[in-house]
Amino acid sequence: MSRPHTITSARTALGLAVALAMGATALPGAAHAQQNTGGTVQAEQHYDISAGPLSQVLNRFADQAGVALSFDAARLGQRRSGGLKGRFTVEQGFSRLLDGSGQIAREKSPGNYVIEATNDNRLDPVQVKTGRLGLSTENTGSYTTAQVGIGRTVESVRDIPQTVNVVTSQQIKDRNMTTLQDALENTTGVSVKSYGTGTANYLIRGFETDAISIDGNQTGGTSSGTHGHGAPDLAGFERVEVLKGPAGLLQGSAEPGGYINLVRKRALAERAVSLTGFAHSWPGYRVQVDATGALTDDDRLRARTVVAYEDSDGYIDDVTLEKKVLYTTLEYDLTDATTTSIGFSTEDVESVPDVGVPTYADGTFADIDRDLYTGAPFNNKSSRLSRAFVEVEHLFDNGVMLLASANRTERDFDYLLNYTVSPIDPVTGESTRWALATDQELEEQAYDVRLDMPVSLLGLNHDVLLGVHRRTSEDVSSGYQIDLNYPPINVFAPETASNPWPNLAPFSDPSTTEQEETGVYFKTTSSLTYATKLILGGRLTNWETDNGQDTERVSDEFTPYAGVVHELNNDLSLYASAAQSFVPQTAEKANGDILAPREGTQFEIGAKGVFNRGLTNYNLALFRITDDNRAIQDPGNPAFSVAGGKVRAQGVEAEIAGQVSERIQVLTGYAYTDTEQLESDDPNAEGKPFAPDSPEHSLKLWGKYTFNPSWEAGLGAQYSSGTFAESGGVRWEQNGYTTFSAMAAYNLNADTRFVLTGSNLTDKRYYSRVQGGGRQNYFGDARQFKLSFETRF
Known part of the structure; x- marks a missing residue:
């Protein structure tokens, strides 16, 4: 004991x-x-x-x-x-x-x-009772949280001088979310760039995020798009945290728009088992079991295991998805001050992906069926993603916390796809198709050691974070095989298409790309007064990649960070920050040198506050990001590049999240994002949006009303001002649109709950992604209803 x-x-x-x-x-x-x-x-x-x-x-x-x-x-x-x-x-x-x-x-x-x-450690499953919120969002019933672990240590949301959004456990349950894509589609200021059937990239403040972190450790295994695994399943995760703006202090090389962190479910001492079932109208079903508890009488050894199985169809008849998920973890208190955790997870996905539809060459959209499938019946994609981790936390007597972690990721996927590559012929209605196949494997290791040190100085409390991070990866590709002469498809009569087995020929050679990145980082949070904190930090990064033919290096790249937070009173703070990021480039100068990395810089000012006894958070932010040194064509040597490109993203974001009254919870957010190409090798591009696939205005509204302990109902709406794609003076544009959603929940008792959700209730027909020309234009999802059933033992 x-x-x-x-x-x-x-x-x-x-x-x-x-x-x-x-x-x-x-x-x-x-x-x-x-x-x-x-x-x-x-x-x-x-x-x-x-x-x-x-x-x-x-x-x-x-x-x-x-x-x-x-x-x-x-x-x-x-x-x-x-x-x-x-x-x-x-x-x-x-x-x-x-x-x-x-x-x-x-x-x-x-x-x-x-x-x-207390007599009962479980909070009421329907609503938050009293008091301010803590770090974990499980069983709180809340749409917000006061703390996050996004900065490699636990911090108050109000002490972070950047915008932070959190998708809590209750949001995930109330909206019947099952993937990261579901969560980010409902996050203020985040746009989802679909690649069909659970694969997507995510745009934050106009920039596509190229990496996702798990418990603060960056991993490339979650990269999305056609050539990635797809959106991570949420079965093993308790919440999703999103930091807006550069996160060079946390990630090293990364896009400047934002940072996504998935937080794993922890093993708990209290024994509990939950069984959740889903059924949806396209149709499909899903079963999930989550079990946790202490394995010893003294509660020192705890375990948690989550398993999930899903078999579902898309609203497009030929599109299917089968998924198997396993997550398991053990935690052991070696002493009262030392805890070690180990864990393992896998996701096995078999799918027939949606490959998008073509458009006319003049920028207009064809009057085609929304459930048009332009691939072949034998198209398939198989992907397996597995992770293992070990963590150690030790609390010294003087309050210093040591945290060390090691993570390993393995991803293996292969696919055979047919997709359109040409605009629709206005006479024949046909679009040219290609067939493409590949097989790729990724192995990645990441290590992080950090010290979180409280300091008492001059009567005020301060905090120092020191750490070192290393990540290595090896990406092995068998090369692409392609059939450039695959029969076309008539988009108005797809049943007439000929779909023979493709005559694949090598298109690219097998390749192996190795990458390593090492960073040393620090952050100091200094109390200037009882009400004012100064945050200073930085990261020194070395980065290298080798594809077997060329080696590129970035040495001693320093990304600084600075911010100040001033507490006006217990419920309102003002802040300002400046943050940088860098992205290595592969383009060459005329002298053979590789271009210096792109540099992203953000300035942000804002306010963060709480009301209703701290159960509701709100924030307002103004930001400006510039991304410089982008590769453009060398005017004197067109075969080479110079670092002359520059873009800017600026805007406003506002959000209210939490329990605004005894019966009402809300998640309401607005984002205005203006992107502009400031400098380019194409004079016609200057002054135009550099991220036309990110809407200028977006509004996401959701509210839930609790009638009594048994019944709840929610309503939501999402507005996008639209997106477009432009090429050769031709523009394909999706105008602004609004979709509506709703939920109804019945709590049979404290342990059993039914939730019915509906999305795109008016069955609005729109394009969620516009690429233009021959491919990768995707309709927004058709109307869908989901029914979930959860019971706890």
Whole structure:
């Protein structure tokens, strides 16, 4: 059994390493506070306690409040806290720090508190009762959260001087989401660029994100598009976090638009099993089982396993999907201060992909059936994605947290596709088709070690994060095989098409591409006053890729970060930040040198606040991103390039998320994104949008009303101002459109729930993606109804 942990008070400081990072000196040591013998102080006082392990945050709170505190450290486990800022009484402070933990603080005698478990650790499944929100969103019933783990450490959303959006566990359940694509389609300011049948790229502030992270560790195995695995399944994930703007501090080489982080489900001590079933109207079904609990009497060893199976059709008759998902993890508390976790996951997907439809060459769309399939009956894609990870967390007596992780990803996919490549012939109605086949394998390893160090200096609390990250990958391709003379298809009479087995011939040679990236990063969060924090950081990155013929390197690329957050009061903060990113390029100069990396820079100012006792978050942001050094044609040597391209994205984003009243939860967001090509080798392109597939205006509205403990209903609407594609002076344009959605939920009891959702209720016909010409134009999904059933044991 774990030993009780008694805290009277502690003031910690770190030695020379922290002093150097903070630009000041502090002597190491710890002292124990004295008990407040005069009784509990119930007058409000100001607290500024930074995020960290819950046990350590409670320690600091007791220290500042001048009270004694006893608790069982094992009962809190490795639970994290976003800290505490503002004026509170002792009881208010304990209430907010412990909210959602299943624990309460009880005053045994004046000035002496003990942490105890509540009678029922599960919150009401229908609505959030009281108190501010914590880190985990499971079982909170909330559409928002106060804390995220997006920055490689637990932070308060209000302490991050950039826009952050979170898709919580309750949102996932209420909207019957099953993939990352589902989640991002409902995220403010994110556009989904479909490639059909669960594959997509994601545009944030006009830039396509090229990587996704899992628990703060970047992985290339989730890359989407036709040549990727597809949208990750959400069965093994508790929430989705999206950081807007450059994340060079976190990722190293990355596009400047934003950063997507998936958070795995953790093994819990409380034993629980849930069974979820889905059925949808296209038709299709899905079954999912999620089991967790302690494997030992002392709760030190915990496990969680999630399995899911899906077999479904698209609204296009020939399009199908079969998916098998497994996620399992073990957590073990080696000591009261050390926890190790291991886990493994796989996704096996067999599909017949949607390959899109062609258009006319003059920029108009044909009057074709929305369920037109231009591929062949034997088209198929097989993909297997597996991951393994191990993590270790250790909390030192002085409050320093050490976190180390290792991740391995393996992806193997192959496909045979037929797709259109020419505009529709206005006389014959035909479009030329090609057949394409390939087989690719990816192996990737990632390692990260970081120290999260609280510092007490000049009577104020600070935090220092130091880390090193390394990622290596090997991508092996068998080369592409292609049939350029495959029979065409008449888009008005697809049943007449001839679909012989393709006569494939080698189109590209087999290749192996190796890539490695190493980064050293730091971030300091310094309290200038009780109300103002300065955040400074940076990352030094070395990057290299080798395809067997050419080797490209980027050495000592530094990406700085700076921000300031000022708390006007307990419920409202103002912030400003500047962040950079870089993207390596492969284009060559006339002298044979590789172009320097593209450099993205964002400036953002905004406000973040809460209301309704902290159960609702809102934010407003203004941003401007410039991306410079983009490769353009060398005017004097057309076969080579120079770094003369430049683009800009700027706009406004606003969101309200959470419980606005006792019965109403909302998720409402608006984004205005203006993109412009500032400098280009094509004078006709200058001044035009560089990201025409990202809508200028988008509005996403959703609200849920709880009638009583049994019944809930939700309504939603999404508006897009439209997108377009342009080539050779011809424009293909999808005008603005609005779609509507709804849900109805019936809670049979506290453990059993039915949810019926409907999307595109008016069955609006529109193009979700416009590429122009011969291929990759995709209709938006037809109307669909989903019914889910969940019961917990």
